[in-house]
Amino acid sequence: MPQPSAILSQAVAADATRPALTFYDDTPGGPGERIEISRKVLRTWVSKAANALQEGLDIQPGSVVLVDLPAPHWRLAYWALAVWSVGATLTVDTHEGADVLVTDDPDSEVAGDCDEVVAVALPALARAFDGELRSGVMDEAAELASYADDFTAWDEAEAEDAALVSGGDRVTYADLLADLPPVPEGARSLVGTTDRGLFVRQVLQLLAGEGSAVLVLGAEAVGDDPRWEAEGVDHRAGG
Structure with missing residues (x-):
C-alpha cells in the first residue's frame, strides 16, 4: 500500500x-463542539505536527511515539498521521516504551516516565493548555502554529517497519489497511469506536477510499440520530 502521507496527499x-473529518463532542458536560475539517486543513495540521516531531523532537524512522488521546477524536487522527509521515512507530499502548508522549494529561503517571512530552488541549479554540506545565513540556496549542504548513520527511519508513502498536499487536506499514472490513468507495462513515488503534486505521482507510468520517466522542453514535442524515452518513464503521 502507499505510505500514509501519500494517501493523504x-x-x-x-x-x-x-x-x-466531522467531529461531534457528545461528552456529558463537555463543550458540545461540532468541527469540520477539510482534507487540505487536515494536511496542514498533519504537516505542523510532523514538523514538530521531526525538527523539534528529533523523531525519525525507528523512533516510537505514544499518542495518548481519546478516540474517536480529530486530534488523535492528525497526530497519528503525523507520526506516520515522519516514518516512526505510533503506539497507543500506554505501557509501551516511547521516545515522545503526546497526551491531554501531561500530569499522568505515564507522562512522568517520559522525557519528551507534548501537552494537547482538546478544545478546538484553545490557544494554550489549561493548566501549569512542567519545564520542557511542549504546549501544542501555543507552539504548533510556529511550525511550517508543508512537510518533507528526512527519511521514510520501510514497508516492513512497525507502523502501529495496539493491544500488544504490531502492524507494519504494509499492513495498516489489511484485514479491515471493506468500506464503499466515497463513503461518509459514522465512526464511534473508542479503540484508538482501530480508529486511526479506519481514518486512513476512508482517506484511501475517497471517503470521510463523522466522529462521535463521548456517547453511542446511534443510527437514528437526525444529525447523521443531515451529515449525509451512508456507512457505519465497525468497532
Whole structure:
C-alpha cells in the first residue's frame, strides 16, 4: 500500500475542500463542539505536527511515539498521521516504551516516565493548555502554529517497519489497511469506536477510499440520530 502521507496527499489532490473529518463532542458536560475539517486543513495540521516531531523532537524512522488521546477524536487522527509521515512507530499502548508522549494529561503517571512530552488541549479554540506545565513540556496549542504548513520527511519508513502498536499487536506499514472490513468507495462513515488503534486505521482507510468520517466522542453514535442524515452518513464503521 502507499505510505500514509501519500494517501493523504492523493486525497488532497483529488478534492482539497471536501470534508475529511466531522467531529461531534457528545461528552456529558463537555463543550458540545461540532468541527469540520477539510482534507487540505487536515494536511496542514498533519504537516505542523510532523514538523514538530521531526525538527523539534528529533523523531525519525525507528523512533516510537505514544499518542495518548481519546478516540474517536480529530486530534488523535492528525497526530497519528503525523507520526506516520515522519516514518516512526505510533503506539497507543500506554505501557509501551516511547521516545515522545503526546497526551491531554501531561500530569499522568505515564507522562512522568517520559522525557519528551507534548501537552494537547482538546478544545478546538484553545490557544494554550489549561493548566501549569512542567519545564520542557511542549504546549501544542501555543507552539504548533510556529511550525511550517508543508512537510518533507528526512527519511521514510520501510514497508516492513512497525507502523502501529495496539493491544500488544504490531502492524507494519504494509499492513495498516489489511484485514479491515471493506468500506464503499466515497463513503461518509459514522465512526464511534473508542479503540484508538482501530480508529486511526479506519481514518486512513476512508482517506484511501475517497471517503470521510463523522466522529462521535463521548456517547453511542446511534443510527437514528437526525444529525447523521443531515451529515449525509451512508456507512457505519465497525468497532
